[in-house]
Amino acid sequence: MQTGERPTLRKAGRRRMEGRMVFYVVFAQDDELSGAGAGYFQQQQRFEELSGEPCLLVRYKRVNPRLLAELAPTAVVMSGFGRSFETFDRKHLVGVNDAVKRATCPILGICGSHQLNAMFHTLDIRKVTQFEDLPMRKLRPGEPDLYPAYHPGYFKETGFHHIRTVQDDPLFRGFEETLFCLESHYCEVKTLPREFTVLASTDECRVQAYRHRNKPLYGVQFHPEGYTDAYPDGKTLLENFFRLAGARRFRGKAR
Numbered sequence: 001m002q003t004g005e006r007p008t009l010r011k012a013g014r015r016r017m018e019g020r021m022v023f024y025v026v027f028a029q030d031d032e033l034s035g036a037g038a039g040y041f042q043q044q045q046r047f048e049e050l051s052g053e054p055c056l057l058v059r060y061k062r063v064n065p066r067l068l069a070e071l072a073p074t075a076v077v078m079s080g081f082g083r084s085f086e087t088f089d090r091k092h093l094v095g096v097n098d099a100v101k102r103a104t105c106p107i108l109g110i111c112g113s114h115q116l117n118a119m120f121h122t123l124d125i126r127k128v129t130q131f132e133d134l135p136m137r138k139l140r141p142g143e144p145d146l147y148p149a150y151h152p153g154y155f156k157e158t159g160f161h162h163i164r165t166v167q168d169d170p171l172f173r174g175f176e177e178t179l180f181c182l183e184s185h186y187c188e189v190k191t192l193p194r195e196f197t198v199l200a201s202t203d204e205c206r207v208q209a210y211r212h213r214n215k216p217l218y219g220v221q222f223h224p225e226g227y228t229d230a231y232p233d234g235k236t237l238l239e240n241f242f243r244l245a246g247a248r249r250f251r252g253k254a255r
Contacts, residue, residue: 020248022047022055023073025063025096027081027112040079043225047077050235051242052249064095065102073105075245080111080184080223082150085131097125106216106245111185114219118210121193134190136204150186155204157183160231163208163222165200171209171218172199173240179233182226189221216244 024047026040040057047055053074058067060078068076078096097120100107109117119131135154139145147156161183165172172179179200189207192198200209200220209220218241224234243250 020053021071021073022051022053022242022247023063023068023071023076024055024057025060025076025078025113026057027060027079029083029087032083043079046225046235047238047242050238050249051075051245051247053247060096061092062095063099065099068099068103068105074247075105075242076103076107077225077241078107078109078113078117080113082112084133085112085116085187086133088131090125090128090131094125100217103217104215106241107218108241109217109219110225111221111223112187114210114221115187115189117217117219118189118191118193118196118207121195121212122191134187136186136188154186156186157202157204157221159183161202161222163200163202165209167197167199169199169211170244171211171237171240173243174236175233179237180231181220181222181224181234181237182231183222184226185221189219 024040024044028040044055044057051074056071056073093116100117100120107117115134119125133151135151136157137155139153139155143155145152147158150156159182160180162178162180164178165175185205188205189210192207192210195213196210197213198207198210199218202208205221208222209218211218220237222234224237227234227238243253
């Protein structure tokens with residue numbers, strides 16, 4: 001910089017923020033924002049508390065490799081979503097697809113994003129005409145539908161469930177063989193990409209958690225952000241994720 005030149009706000013702001021924030025990519029559709037906003041802000045506050053860093057909410061339509069490269073977040077968390085995959089326009093997912101595949105920072109996909117990131121690694125998104133839901137299974141004869149307002153006739157995992165870890169990973173630090181977390185889904189990962197490995201399962205859903213073999217890309221079918229004082233395992237898992245990401249709260253501490 002030449003003598004007397006003043007940094008622009010954009011440059012100065014970037015230096016302050018670069019590598020010192022968590023991205024929270026939210027997948028609310030346009031008509032959901034007003035109703036879902038409070039929940040996202042609560043989750044934002046939780047991520048800030050657990051990571052020790054500011055958390056920037058970013059709508060999925062705005063995510064692309066350039067944005068991640070410019071702001072260089074410490075970690076990325078991707079939200080779940082209740083809408084069917086058929087409601088998403090493919091062109092609005094190209095940027096986040098490319099960003100996920102090129103990113104080197106730790107990423108955690110939750111529920112729908114867990115499924116979506118697996119699709120990104122098994123499909124050529126630019127050739128997909130329409131995404132489809134991949135339900136776990138239909139209800140068996142005589143099996144009650146405990147949530148008939150949501151995709152009636154299909155089995156759902158809802159409420160807090162025991163989840164078995166099937167492989168050791170830093171994400172499960174402090175857990176022995178199980179964790180107890182909130183579930184809310186009727187779809188699942190049907191085809192695990194070759195470069196992914198399963199980390200946790202339930203009897204009804206084999207891929208409850210995965211990790212990319214060559215980089216810190218994680219997915220969890222359950223909702224760790226939905227932890228409560230009575231059921232805090234999701235909080236511990238998120239702390240483990242931010243720890244392995246080197247978030248500010250854990251810098252200088254043993255990993």
